[in-house]
Amino acid sequence: MTNFWSRVEQGLDDECWPWRGHRAGRRGMLKTPAGHKITAHAAAWMLKHRTRVPDGCRVEQDCGNRFCCNPSHLAAVQLKGKAPTAVTGERNGNSKLTDEQVTELRAHYKREGVTQAQLAKIYGITQGQVSRIVRGCNR
Numbered sequence: 001m002t003n004f005w006s007r008v009e010q011g012l013d014d015e016c017w018p019w020r021g022h023r024a025g026r027r028g029m030l031k032t033p034a035g036h037k038i039t040a041h042a043a044a045w046m047l048k049h050r051t052r053v054p055d056g057c058r059v060e061q062d063c064g065n066r067f068c069c070n071p072s073h074l075a076a077v078q079l080k081g082k083a084p085t086a087v088t089g090e091r092n093g094n095s096k097l098t099d100e101q102v103t104e105l106r107a108h109y110k111r112e113g114v115t116q117a118q119l120a121k122i123y124g125i126t127q128g129q130v131s132r133i134v135r136g137c138n139r
């Protein structure tokens with residue numbers, strides 16, 4: 001991550017700062033020292049705020065430029081059950097959710113008609129786990 005900003009074309013505060021490093025699909029990607037793949041803009045946000053992206057949130061660009069890494073264009077937003085696009089950090093099928101996340105997940109499922117497959121992606125768990133959670137069984 002030390003070279004991070006050298007891979008961002010930095011401009012003025014109100015300009016977009018495009019990511020010049022590796023791109024995967026329609027977003028900038030990089031590997032953390034621990035080997036996790038994260039999106040470039042999420043890394044920019046974390047470097048700026050010196051914290052990880054809060055659970056249940058993801059970093060999005062206010063400007064709509066998917067490669068923009070200008071921290072003043074980035075915001076950590078609460079996931080609202082729309083189709084997931086950004087993936088940060090580690091995902092695996094054995095992840096356990098916190099009680100809060102379980103409550104949140106059930107609320108998403110009931111209120112917003114999100115599919116179980118979408119929820120599985122958002123929370124980084126398997127669809128089977130989502131199914132068990134929304135049916136109110138254990139996790």
Ligand SMILES: [Zn+2]
Pocket residue numbers: 015016017061063064065068069070073
């Ligand atoms: Zn921007």
